Amino acid sequence: MAKTQITAEPGIPQIIMSCEFDAPRDLVFRAYTEPELLQQWLGPRDYTMAVKENDVRDGGKWRFVHSDAEGHEYGFHGVFHGDPSPEGIVRTFEYEGAPGHVSMETLTLTDRDGKTLARTVTAFQAVEDRDAMIASGMEHGVHDSDERITELLARLQAG
């Protein structure tokens, strides 16, 4: 089971995310770059995602649009920098609801005995941009409980 680790430290305009997949690196790279594959996994299940543009090369543009059941659309776009390869992808990222707030994502894919570690470092222009991005949560609600808090503390404690 994919387990996503997200680190967002206070005061640092950055999010680090990692997740290991039980699949070879080339295949994971395909899943991150081929539109018909991307559309099958990127975003929550109750949203649809359309790849409008995905020119995977240095200077190439990408644009994805997520739509919820009520038809609200959330567009994101950016540009690839450097040659995207199974070793990694560097691209800019901008939510169309907040133009001018651009972040830069560096995805690295590392082979781990046939499994693949995907690690994304996102650098924001300012801590406020990072916090706003997280606060939006990409519009996805969540229920919480006191157990979550105890769990959080236990986890913080272990860290």
Add this chain to the structure above:
Amino acid sequence: MKETDQISLVFGALADPTRRAILHRLTEGDATVAELAAPFSMSQPAISRHLKVLERAGLLTRTRRATARLSHLEAEPLREVTTWLARYQRFWDESHERLDELLVALQGEPADDDGPDGSSRARTGGNDDG
């Protein structure tokens, strides 16, 4: 106070391992400064300084019982912080779960009847729609 300012204060308070340990202890119940200081090789004034930071972040309140001052955990700011990150976390958890399933399906696709040693890759795509 803006929501993010509150969150920054909470994160600032959580950034320190001693303060996290104090909060963890308080999930078991209210405690005096002496009780909180006991597990650490730290003076009570040093612990008191940590308690002040936690108090400012809204993570604890202090009450008096007889001569003792008791610290009490206030969980609400933590709830905000967990919710804050949880929404984002949930987006990616769900995406990566779907990617995981897709990768399994893709690897099952070229149905090579039986590998040279079929044991480890005997993973025929189960039809359990989530």
